[in-house]
Amino acid sequence: MAALTAENGRLVEDLVKKGRSVGILTVLISQKTTGDAIPTFIRDVCPVGLSFAQKTVEAAVAALGDDIRNWPDASPVTLQDPAYVGVAVMAMQGRPGFTRIRTPYVSDADAARIAEATSHLTADPALCLDALLDTTGHTPPGDKDAPGRPAVTLSKP
Structure with a gap:
């Protein structure tokens, strides 16, 4: 299990780094923002950090990094009042x-209506990846013109 956890962590870190290089923002979401839920080596390569209300400074640090300690007025610990529902604290690299x-706020009825109205706007991720690779001049993994690279098969569930 530890090997699988380590491999998943490495893959997520790789996804975040490679996504950044082509302008894709990976969003990691967790109810629990401690380092064991989202390891710090992954959190630290994410270009954007976001935290809704937190009960402790330690939880705020886990979500946003140690620098939040230097900005007490912006801390998500101060977002406990009902007036702050939907308010988050954001950090951006640079x-x-x-x-x-x-x-x-989006009501359940509005969310359902929007989901139904836009459900036809889907695309096969493999086609999106092929288009992205074509526009950036990269060769897809497993391409016959790229010897030594393993083939990757993407399929719909």
Whole structure:
């Protein structure tokens, strides 16, 4: 089990790093933001950190990094009041400090309506990857013109 956990961690870290190199933002979401839920070696390569209300400074640090200690007015620990429902603290690499953002409320009925109205807007991930690789000039894994690379098969469930 430890080997599988380590391999999953390595794969997620690789996904985040490779995604960043082509402009794809990977969003990691967890109810529990401690280092055992999202290991710090993964959190530290994510270009954006986001945290809703936290009960402790330690939880805020786990979500946003140690620098949140230097910005007590922006800490997600201060978001305990009902007036802050939907408010989060955001950190972005290359920008000093932290920013508060508010997410809009979407009712269950509106979410269901939007999901149904847009359900036809889907695409096979393999086709998206092929298009991305074509536009960046990269060769897909397993391509016959790229000897030594293993074939990758993507299929719909």
